[in-house]
Amino acid sequence: MSEVTFRELRNPPPMVINFAKAVLRATVKPGKSPTLPDVGLRLNDVALDEKHLAAYRKVCGFAADGKLPVTYPHMHAFPLHMALILTDGFPFPAMGLVHVRNSITQYRPISEKEQLNVKCYLGNLNKVDKGYEFSIFTSISTGGERVWESESVNFFRTGGGSGSKKKDAPTPEPAKNTVEWKVPGDTGRRYGAVSGDRNPIHLYPLSAKLFGFKRQIAHGMWSKARCLAELQNQLPETAYTVDVQFKLPMFIPATVKFENTEVKGGSDFRLLAKDGIKPHLAGQIRPVES
Incomplete structure (x- = not known):
């Protein structure tokens, strides 16, 4: 480039x-x-x-x-x-x-x-x-x-x-020590009003169906922000990186489960469906090496 x-x-x-x-x-x-x-x-x-x-x-x-x-x-x-x-x-x-x-x-x-x-x-x-x-x-x-x-x-x-599927992938274990959240159906409209991201897939069931979704889905960056709000008092004061990988869409309204696990040098967190298995987001917080 x-x-x-x-x-x-x-x-x-x-x-x-x-x-x-x-x-x-x-x-x-x-x-x-x-x-x-x-x-x-x-x-x-x-x-x-x-x-x-x-x-x-x-x-x-x-x-x-x-x-x-x-x-x-x-x-x-x-x-x-x-x-x-x-x-x-x-x-x-x-x-x-x-x-x-x-x-x-x-x-x-x-x-x-x-x-x-x-x-x-x-x-x-x-x-x-x-x-x-x-x-x-x-x-x-x-x-x-x-x-x-x-x-x-x-x-x-x-x-x-390739179209290949991971047929032999093990079924993940349900999350433990989670915090449960209720995500209202208007979350996409409320976040869209603040962020300016009024993509139809986030707003209403009908507008989402026009793009192939059964109903509206939450913004990925709202999901990331909501996870970090849950961890607000634990975030480092020094330099750090927070990476997330967006997984399955979150159809709203929804009940979801948040899991945070402390690891050496930081923490790993997940946002999961109500069953505690299907993933919406996976994230990692790590310090920046000086």
Whole structure:
């Protein structure tokens, strides 16, 4: 990939316009040898919106403590992510993408009062079984200091592939020592109102059925945020990375079970269906090696 050319923005791209463009680009095809545009976006001096932060904390379960929730900077990055995948020359339709993995590294707690500089760009396009994966990278700084970064890995299905199934995979043991949550059916609409991600698959049963789902599903980044809200008082004050792998969709309303296990150097957590077996999300928290 060539050197990225960044474009400075004065304001976040309006999500209404982003989704309108997504509809217009719904028929985009990747072709035989897709490539990613060598472009990036910058948005500087992003200040706190207290009402927005309060709404985010409420829907995700974070307590107010004077610091930004570790997943909150993604709210500033997501409109830029959308604008990047709607750039001329981007090879995939936005509506056909699935968020499969997300990694966040926070180098230190971020105060609510700090102004943030946000930088996003594309990379790591790879052909995988049944489609393509690519990454959207985000780096956030304040006062010239890098404080937060992430990698969001997305998948576009083209079909084909080996089609092999893991018939001999052992049945996982039910989780133990879990915390049970009730996830209301309006969670997708509430999180969508805060994040701007009003993808129809998250909103109503009818709109989700138009895209092949039996009813609406929870946002992956809401699931990650809700897990980290449960662990808020246990998260490190020093630099750490939290990786998650999104598994089966969570149809809402739902009853789910959260499990956290301390391991050497960090912790592993899972978000499971009511049966304590079917996985919605798996995550790992690890310190950043100095």
